[in-house]
Amino acid sequence: MKILEMNHIHKSFGDLEVIKDISLSVAEGEILSIIGPSGSGKSTILRCATMLETINGGEILYMGEKAAYTDNNGNVIYAKGDKAKKINSNFGLVFQNFNLFPHYSVMKNITDAPIHVQKRDKTEVFNQARELLEKMGLLDKADYYPCQLSGGQQQRVSIARALCMNPKILFFDEPTSALDPELTLEILKVIRDLAKEHMTMVIVTHEMNFAKEVSNRIIFMEKGVIVEETTPDKMFNSDNERTKAFLGKYHNMG
């Protein structure tokens, strides 16, 4: 079962075409990593997938349902109203800079949307939130405010917040690049644990070794196109000159 399908996506900012006819799909339980140089459009494709940006062409499907498509006149039509709400409940996004709500406690950050948006039972939501916090090693921080936490802890809260919505797929946009090396390890461990539970994930990352280890499939993007899409092993032994050049650079940076 495909959770996400993106077909022939185009995205421009003014005259600058940032995504040039990209197609990708993610099956249930799959972990897809997206790598590529700065400015290649990795964040943009995630932002298109999560409806933070509107596409200029192509179609986006979640669970086979059209979230956006291009009609015969070339206009992009987005799902609206209840249908859009239902589609949007399929995915969550973990931001590079967390974007926690600073005026809410850790617990409220996690539980407020499930209770007031999804209208779920309070006790059930609180139980799930406590489980998630326990998994993140943050149970003792439930009543803290984001400003009282380290970056790594804040990122774990933001992952718990996304998970408590029970998404079918979770997107990560460089979840560790705002963090120190030690804190990065904390987050990578959390994602690794999610991988063990077969959480469907799309991860944009600069952590090449991590991408190699955790993903089923890796996409290498450059200048708005997919240069190569393959398994981690093949990617890291690629014959493609551009892939080699990019990965080589990382290797040397080491």
Added chain:
Amino acid sequence: MSFSTMLMQLSSGMVKTTGIFFWTIILSLPLGLFVSFGRMSKNPALKNIVKVYISVMRGTPLMLQLMMVYYFPYLLFGMNIRTFRFPAIIIGFTINYAAYFAEIFRSGIESMPVGQYEAAKLLGYSKSQTFMKIILPQVIKRILPSITNEVITLVKDTSLAFSLSYMEMFTVAKQIVAKDATFTPFIVAAIFYYVFNFIVASVMEHFEKKLSYYR
């Protein structure tokens, strides 16, 4: 006039001053919020109308505005305006302060990082939920010091109601001074305004402290 009669008259002025103050605050803060929405509107016509309104309110004397509001119904419709004095004062103060508050709200709302909106959107919050639950509480914290400044100015500005001969604190004090050739009412008035503002500042400081649990 005995000191106690003087105090009696002055205290009735204090009550009226306090009335102007509270009515203006209660009405101009929400109005200011709505004006700020207009000011930030994507509709260029609405946006420009609001811009002109704000610049006129800030660019002309409040005293003149009060007079214009007061005489407006008479000059235009020949209405009897004798009972219109108090409403005119409240309307005048409210539309003036709403303009200032609107600019404060706008700066606060525009200073909010876009990531807060995006996180809220991803969690499925509706536009109004996002504003009421996520954005506005943080905006209030950010703008509280500027609001405090305006509120303190308002306490002193209430004395401008003397221009419509409304019997608030300052008008009363001035009358007694003129009639009895004594300076005491001015001193009482000064103490009153000072204490009033002292209380206002303490209350606002209390709010700021209450909101200092996060950064």
